[in-house]
Amino acid sequence: MGGCLSPAWLWRNCPAVRAGIPYAAAVFTAIRTRRLALRPVTMGDLDDVHAFQRRPDVCRWMLGNGPRSREQSRESVAAMSREDGLRVEGDVLTLAAEVDGRVTGTVELVWRSQADRTAEIGYVFNPEFSGRGLATEAVAALLGWGFDEFGLHRVYGRCHASNEASARLMTRLGMRCEARHVESYLFRGEWADRLVFAVLAREWLSRSATPRG
C-alpha cells in the first residue's frame, strides 16, 4: 500500500479531489452494503423511526428530552428528511439504514469544518436489531463514503463516557480514543465526561485495503 495516499493516488481514487476542490458539494443518493440499504430519510419512515425514538433505553445517553412522542418523532423525521447532502459547512447528512424494508436505525455525518476537512459521525439504532453488527456496517459505509467520495481528512465521534455500546462500536471500527473530556458538559443536570474517538483518511484507507479474515 506504500504511496497509495500520494496526491496522484488521491487524484485517481477520490472524486472530490479530482473535482479540483477539497470537497465536491455532495447530494447523497444511496449506498448498498452487504445487508443494508443506506438512503435519505423520508416521511414514510415515521413508524420505524418512532419505534426506537420512543424507547428510554435508546435515549439513555443522548442529549435531548428523552423518549419522543409520535408528534416529536414526526418533527424529527421531517428535519432528518431535509438532511440529504453536504453542501456547505455545518450541513448534516442523515441516512436511514434499511433491512428488508424496515428502518433499523439512522446514521449521520455532520460537516464540522471545510478548512480542516473534518466531520462528526453519529448513529442511533433500534435495540431490536442490536448485536448483529448492523450499526457497525452502516457507520463503516458512511465513513467510507466520507473519506473516499467526499474527501474528508478526519472523522471524529463523541459519546457519554458511560455509553459503552457506542464506545465499543467506534473502537470496533478502528477509531482511536483520543480524549476523555472530564465534566465537559451538562447531561441531565449533572456534569458528565465525554469520550472523543477519531480516524484519519489514511488510516481508514489503509485499514480498508488490508484483507480481513
Ligand SMILES: CC(C)(COP(=O)(O)OP(=O)(O)OC[C@H]1O[C@@H](n2cnc3c(N)ncnc32)[C@H](O)[C@@H]1OP(=O)(O)O)[C@@H](O)C(=O)NCCC(=O)NCCS
Ligand atoms: C450505539 C449503538 C448503535 C450500538 O449498537 P450495537 O447493537 O452494539 O452495534 P452493532 O449493531 O454494530 O452490533 C455490534 C454487536 O454485535 C456483535 N456482532 C455480531 N455480528 C457482527 C458483525 N457481523 N459485525 C460486527 N459486529 C457483530 C458485536 O460483537 C457487537 O457485540 P458487543 O456489543 O457485545 O460487543 C446502539 O447501542 C444505540 O443505538 N444506542 C442508542 C443511541 C446512542 O447511544 N447512540 C450513540 C450516541 S453517542
